[in-house]
Amino acid sequence: MVPITLQVNGQEVKAEIAIHERLLDFLRNELKLLGAKEGCGHGECGTCTVIMDGQVVNSCLILAVQAHGANITTIEGLGNTEELHPLQESFIEHGAVQCGYCTPGMILSAKNLLDKNPHPTRKEIQRSISGNLCRCTGYQKIVEAIEAVAEGRKGR
């Protein structure tokens, strides 16, 4: 077991972890943050996406020990049922959520884009979510939901 300290959604977390434990397992099993999910398990579907030190990453491709000292944001850090993040509201309004499995990853990829580039083109939006697979709504409504936030049609 190895000790790690990291920031998760603004809170300091100290833990003892197994060496082979992935960041995804740590978030889900130890911290009970169930927004990030395991889809493919090898970095192709993006449903395990979290923001690490200001950049989206696949938490299934990072060992928890590698996140020592890092600052992690998961979907749980964005909003809650009382106060939704503008992207969460917009996804609901645009019907950009169907089964919901990809949604946390999609929203985090979108947030990461808008943090860096508040007024992206449609192409840039598409590119920003190209590492996130959706198998039910299709991407049109998701792109529109992100576009609405970028254009200020949703308060940020």
Next chain:
Amino acid sequence: MGNINNFAYVRPENVAQALDFLAENGSETRIIAGGTDLLVEMRQGTENFKYLLDIGNLSELRFFHTGQNGVEMGPLMTHSWLAESEEIQDIAPFLAQAAGHVGSVQIRNRGTVGGNIVTASPCADTVPPLIALDCKIKLQGVQESRWVSLKEFFTAPYETVLAPEEMLTAIAFPRLSGYRFGFVRLARRQAMAKARMSIAVALDLQGGTVKDARIATGSVLPTPQRIESAEKLLTNEVPNPELLKEASKQVAREMIEYSGRRWSTPYKEPVVATLTERALKKALGVN
């Protein structure tokens, strides 16, 4: 993660400590930087090592210098950085473009250029442009270091001349002033798809004549290579459509000469030639 072997995790504080560790345990150690390839391998349960040496936080390996002569950078520079760096876009636009094709945003944020090189996959996106740039890499051991030409680094798919006690610590290439660049890759789709074949081209065009031509391939031969016989066809010539076609066909001929005619050849032969022609045309700015 299922089917995992027992291994110990080692986090050195600096390059010197990492090299000391490798000198003792190199043959039983895997180095992890971004981990985007290694974690896939570990998930499959095929890894076989005693120690995992994490160099991901070594700031000594995360640097970028540029001068009149060229570029020197650390192996931990990420694909995202390469793709977005204005300096790389200026000095070697085809390298930025190739890095921007790796995996997804998430993968590019973690995956490093050093990892792309050392993993030695035949389809590594950044390698053909780096070879066209005449890239050299620094392999460092405790006692000595050596600079190796990147095109001589690969010995077979996933195999290199890197010794167990050595580590890649720097990547350098000259500034090719006035050159024009082209990169073309064939993949099933734009995002999240490995390159089936890729071609990187650098051309020095002076007064309409090609003074220097460099054509580097990915996934065409077992290891990334320069195709000198095709380069020669272009050198000291004024490019015209026939010449470009001929040089492109030469790349396909080299492939067949190496691998023989296989079941895939009727497909690959015209595709390799067409990709090369497109890369040359891109470099020349013609359609």
